[in-house]
Amino acid sequence: MTVPGPPALTAARTRALARHLEAVHVLAATDANLARDPVRFPRAYTDPRDIEVAAVLSAQLAYGRVDLFGPVIARLLAVADAHGGPAAYVVGFDDARAAALADVVYRWNRGEDFVLLFRLLQVVYQRHATLGALFLPGPASRSLGVAIDVLRELTPGTPSRGFRTWLAHPEDGSACKRWLMFLRWMVRRDGMDLGLWAHLSPRDLVIPLDTHVMRLSGFLGLTQRTDASWRTAEEVTGALRRLDPLDPVRFDFALAHLGISGTCLGHREATVCAACPLDPICAAPPAPTASAPATPARAGRRRS
Numbered sequence: 351m352t353v354p355g356p357p358a359l360t361a362a363r364t365r366a367l368a369r370h371l372e373a374v375h376v377l378a379a380t381d382a383n384l385a386r387d388p389v390r391f392p393r394a395y396t397d398p399r400d401i402e403v404a405a406v407l408s409a410q411l412a413y414g415r416v417d418l419f420g421p422v423i424a425r426l427l428a429v430a431d432a433h434g435g436p437a438a439y440v441v442g443f444d445d446a447r448a449a450a451l452a453d454v455v456y457r458w459n460r461g462e463d464f465v466l467l468f469r470l471l472q473v474v475y476q477r478h479a480t481l482g483a484l485f486l487p488g489p490a491s492r493s494l495g496v497a498i499d500v501l502r503e504l505t506p507g508t509p510s511r512g513f514r515t516w517l518a519h520p521e522d523g524s525a526c527k528r529w530l531m532f533l534r535w536m537v538r539r540d541g542m543d544l545g546l547w548a549h550l551s552p553r554d555l556v557i558p559l560d561t562h563v564m565r566l567s568g569f570l571g572l573t574q575r576t577d578a579s580w581r582t583a584e585e586v587t588g589a590l591r592r593l594d595p596l597d598p599v600r601f602d603f604a605l606a607h608l609g610i611s612g613t614c615l616g617h618r619e620a621t622v623c624a625a626c627p628l629d630p631i632c633a634a635p636p637a638p639t640a641s642a643p644a645t646p647a648r649a650g651r652r653r654s
């Protein structure tokens with residue numbers, strides 16, 4: 351059976367999207383969603399540099415299952431807290447601290463990756479008062495690209511394979527979702543995000559394209575593309591910019607948590623969709639059957 355795609359983004363369609371996304375945005379602002387979101391880790395700190403270090407670490411580890419990466423972030427931050435907090439920990443990072451990370455593993459990231467990340471942040475803080483100094487005002491493609499160039503240059507030693515995945519560059523076509531999520535946290539100012547860096551504008555952000563946001567963007571007609579690339583992230587952001595030119599990634603948290611919470615199953619399910627504010631504008635496919643199994647990624651508590 352052919353599933354009709356979403357209609358083109360006419361003015362009327364754009365107004366409908368704005369109305370329904372606003373409804374889902376309001377519903378998503380709950381303590382339960384925040385308790386599942388990696389932004390909860392940097393939100394626990396008040397010192398700006400502690401927040402920066404906790405945010406970098408949390409964003410870079412926010413891939414795979416929320417219930418698996420959360421304990422790894424918590425463990426690393428507990429180690430840092432025992433040394434005066436995340437900023438003090440990286441500023442005083444030495445061989446003894448590096449040796450203590452040898453057994454930290456999360457999927458393809460190993461202890462050596464965390465050692466390199468903390469040594470890199472140490473170098474950054476020897477040169478700048480804030481990590482924000484590496485991110486210039488302007489479009490995210492340039493701002494992030496320049497920052498990644500500098501971070502690659504400052505990396506002490508030979509980058510390990512797992513570490514290299516943390517320094518993906520927009521020019522390589524990567525969606526750079528972890529850095530874009532980090533930037534959303536640092537730049538947007540609301541009940542969820544941290545709003546620490548006033549020199550950057552929310553209007554320049556690009557959406558962090560995780561599994562859930564990618565899939566819902568297709569259902570809502572924000573993109574026809576199917577690859578999770580920088581180009582797709584720009585296209586989705588361009589569509590959202592028509593809804594809110596000053597803050598195009600405002601709906602990211604709500605879209606991501608429709609999937610992370612397990613609410614959206616990634617296909618039509620009458621009882622579930624009837625309670626979803628996106629129901630009138632969603633072009634999700636019907637539930638898979640034995641003769642027509644699902645092909646997209648399944649819903650669940652994943653952040654990437």
Ligand code: SF4
Binds near residue numbers: 623626627629632
């Ligand atoms: S498939 Fe159903 S639950 Fe998921 S976004 Fe569409 S209407 Fe909402």
